[in-house]
Amino acid sequence: MPRKPPAEPIDHHYDIPRLNRAFWWSAAALTLAFIVMIVADYNRDWKTFQRVFLRLDAKQTRDAALAARQKALDDEHTKLVGELRQARAEIATHQTTLHQLDAQLKALDPKIYLADQQYKFTKASFDAERYKYEDRLANDRRAAPSAKRDFDRISQELDQRTVALATLKKQDAEIRARVDAINAKKKELESTIEKRTAAFRLSRDKYVSLKQDTLFQLRNAAILDMINPTLRVQQVQLPDQFINVNFMKIPKVDRCTTCHVGADRKGFEDPKIKEVFRTHPALHRMVGSESMHPATTFGCTPCHGGRDRATSFWSAGHSPETEAQERAWTKKYDWEFDKFNENPVLPLKYAEAGCYRCHSSETNFGDAPTLDSGMRVVETLGCWGCHRIEGLEKQGIPKVGPSLEKIGSKLSKDWTTRWVMNPPSFRANTRMPNFFYLENFVDVSGPTPPTAAQKKMNEDGRVENDTMVNAIVSYLYDRSKPAEVPPVPGRGDVARGQKLLAERGCFGCHLADPNAQRDLTGTYRQFGPNLAGIGSKASRDWIYHWISNPKQWNPDTKMPNLRLSPEDALDIAEYLSTLKAPPAFDQAGLPKTDEKTLEQIALYFEMSTKTLFDAKADLAKMDLHGKEVYTGKNLIAHYGCYACHAIPGFEDAKPIGTELTEEGSKAVHRLDFGFIHIPHTRQDWFWTKLHTPRVFDRNRARGWEEKLRMPNFRFSDRELDQVVTAVLGFQQLNAASSVVKELSPREEAIEKGRRIVKNHNCQGCHVFEGVGGSYRSLVADPSLAPPIIQGEGAKVQPDWLFGFLQAPKTGQIRPWLEVHMPTFGFTDQELNELTRYFAALDRAEYPFLIADYVTTPGTWAAGKKVFELLKCAQCHPRSIEDMNRPGVDRASLAPNLQMAETRLRHDWINSWILRPDEWMPGTRMPTNFPKNDDGHRVSPLGGLIDSPQFAKDREEFAKLFGSDEAAKQFLSSPDAVTRALRDYVWTIGINGGTAPVPLKAPAATQTASGFGAPPAAAGPAGTH
């Protein structure tokens, strides 16, 4: 079949000029799009920030330069310049000579060059000839003599060359010395002027380099900036800090300083400077290159959170602190909530959360006050009892609530019921949270009056809670271990009891203030329960036995034994039993158990292990009380009461709450926001949860068993911020171990001690580590208050401290004190850890000290003499008799020196005598050795001894030291004098300070040191 011939092509199907126009327009559009692309790519916020910062820096540098100039160009400068001018004129008169010398130098120059070259060439030949000679010696002995000749020849030549070169150089040096002599004055002046103006010139040069001149603009112009721009992304690589992307760990690269240009530089602290440019507020601790957290290792985002590689405000994940800030940011930076950013920047008020992930092994966080308070609240309120927190779990904290094992013998059932229903109605500042009648059972919080359905739900919830409270209390009393509280014969003296309560030190841990609000961080006096209302809670008899020996009632109690005499205990118990609760508490109605509800609750628990029919059969066998006890036990397990209280039957129960160890890293979508519309961030969820724990049940139709269980701790807003900071800090550790805080043995000893201190509230009475001593403010006369024991580790001997802490005796050191150091009943381990802790705090030796210190009779005698001269005995008794002497005001006495030898560290005594004002500011011990202007301690005795009234003493000292001069030298040396005093004081406890001999040192050692021989000479006699 023949193919049809192809049709002839026609000219064009389309109108070509139209296509041309279309092409023109589309090409124009593409060009425009291209330009838009370049502009959009070039315009980055960080460039603007850097330009603005550059201007700021330039301005500050300019100011600094001007100030430096002002300072440099003073009268002295004018004088120097004048002198320089003179010097120059002076030089001008020597012009001819200088010209001549210069000509000579010029003539010498080629000669030296040539001589140097010849020397070098000869040296090279010399080395070669030497090798040749050595080679012949080793391999071809016959040819050696000729090689030796060549070598000798060249060696000679080298000597000549060396001399020639040296001669020429000497000539040159001589001429130069003459030139320098003429110029000397001028050079010196020039150098002085240069030095005086260096600061000015430096800042001026810097200012010039900071100017945004044409070159700057060119280097940073669009497209051209690909070559070598000055505005560039700044970053630190952090190989030890990771981003966990689940299947691998990626090192962080922090680019924060791209915008926060001034963060790591001093000089931008002024609050008037824009926040973005300001110096980090704690440069000495963070970011600064000399701080312990330099930005090059720790970066910014590992602590603050945020997207490390981001270079724009939004993508960095900045989190607004308030709604106002959010609005402002939205307007200014197009900020919007980024739900895909799993790790946004922590709002500033929670910033300290970043510390915890690396420092979780520590107990106190003094440099991070919000976190420190947060952790204190978390510890004290017992959050860790229900929610496992690994960092705290490792530290071993005792349960925060009292033991309920013998509740039946201590408290009335009605009281317990009312207490469980609403603890703050009895004691406003209690730590016990509200478990019942909360909004997911009884919601009366709505702004509108409740509907009929709501009323019905509230009523059901109330009945359920009533039944639950009764059931729990029934269980507690049913299982309560029998304990006897024998009646106390006689009555106490209420007034004396009140006085003793204040004097013995009870208020170091307790308040007795019915209006007190909870404050767990501002005072140490809320460690124990508030004693207000105690008379409505416990009987006089019980109180008497309790305060007489708390550990007898409960071996695990934190309450120490104050060693009260029976009369004292009776008076205090008498007084405490008069403290009654507000009448509203005692009159509050008691809940009624609804049998049907009880049945339902019990059935639910029964059915967790049994089938419906077995469960019902089981229940049918129980009477009402049996059902209550059964239900109570299960409700205690349901609500986790045993997390804080010791309850029979729950010795090994597991905590009921979510583990919080990495809560701060939890994915936000794993937090159940329910129907509550708050921003979907961790901090908002934590805050809301802590504020109203059952709020996420709102609008949910759930049975009681499905409802949220977390109790309401009635947090204040301040506490909320603190606890949220702590919880945000419980983070996954995405860092190499090299950047995590690792405790040194010393720090570990300190942390162990701090834990014991925190568990026993030592700082309620004593000040150490710079904090504590709440009780001291209650005592008018500071000398009657529990002592400040700052520096205790350096002061006392470990053995003594061990013994003292184990069994302090009343009146042992300061018999005049009314307040008692309690007996805590520490274990051996605790005692060791505590003594070690105090030693570690002051970097003192631990645990072994030399028992026998060495002195010479001369030094000892001099010490004794000084002791008398300074009238130390006026305040310090040297024996018990001294203290009991008639007419002695015991309150004004200083510690008994008899105990120095057994109690104090040898080297501490002289240090204390030398600088008591530094050891304990405000001490009554006089500063006998004041500081001079250079800050050195001086001994005024050297001068004092010259006055006529001490003529006799002077003679005696001269006799002791063999010459007046030696005596003077001794008396003028504060170190020598204090050491001598110490040596004397040390013997007071041994022999009453009568002789230097009983320093308990072996004779050989004493002799050896007396004559300055090395200790080795003492030989085996050195042991005893």
Added chain:
Amino acid sequence: MALIEFVKNAIDFLSAPQYLVTGALIGLVLAIHWRPIWTPKGGAVLFALLAGGIGLSYLDPNFNKVATLPDNVPIVGMIFLVGFFFWFSMTQAYANDRRIAEGRPPFEGEDSAQKVFSWPDLVYVELICLVIVMAVMIVWSIYLKAPLEEPANPTDSPNPAKAPWYFLGLQEMLVYFDPWLAGVAFPSIIIVGLMAIPYIDTNPKGNGYFTFRERRWEITIFLTGFLVLWCMLIVLGTFLRGPNWNFFGPYEFWDVNKLVPLNNINLSEIIWIKVLKRSLPNFWLIREMFGLAVVGFYVAALPLVFSKTLLRRFYEKMDPVRYFIGVSLALMMLALPIKMYLRWIFNLKYIVAIPEFAFNI
């Protein structure tokens, strides 16, 4: 306000999959026969309705939230593009049909009689298109940022976890079919089937020109597959499937807490327990014999039955191999709506359920 709420609620209600698919299937068949739409005027009205409806919907915060996500914007564009080409081809087809009825050649016939140079008539136009597309893409990429989310986490998938937009139709099938079917077998059959079309459908009519009358069945089958079972399922997957792959109306808030009962049962349970009141046989072959019989009938016997009855015309026109392959493919395609309806009406989970071999149909 109340009226707007009513309309929104009505739309939310009607966009549930069962109504949407039913409506689309019926609507498509009616629409392609309703000629007034397939004119420029009809097109303008259609466009106005679509654009107006979607435009007004943007005023709804919930719709707005979903439709303005950077990865969903193109799907809005896709609705218009697919709509336009559908309208364009149908309009051309009807116009050509009219010309053919009048005894004239179709438009394309006139065109193809001409011969032109590839430059400038082809390449120049292509160049202009390329330039325009580039300009649009550049501007788009500047003002609509890449929809990046959090780093992937194998232990913690996003909710809803959505496939790329072009796979959303397949993902929707997963609701009704076992993964090996919806994820492995069907996609392979779709690809092979699309490749096989030229060999099955050898009818030269409509080659190079638009026509409807000459290819009524073919076009209807193709449009059902492409528009309803592919494009519409993508739109459904994009805009109407929210957290936990739950259905959400276009104006409904995507609430993570929403729960929908999924109480589906297998055919074997219906027959053995509900109808025969006996316990399920232990041996899977006996247990599933009804289901296997149904499937066997559908796959093997139905093409034969159809060849004698409903589709005799086709069977006679095509040779047997072509007929059987073609009908099998068509039945495969129909299996999706059939299974959908079985699910909606009988809560049917699987026709054949053999968990012993992880084999379910």
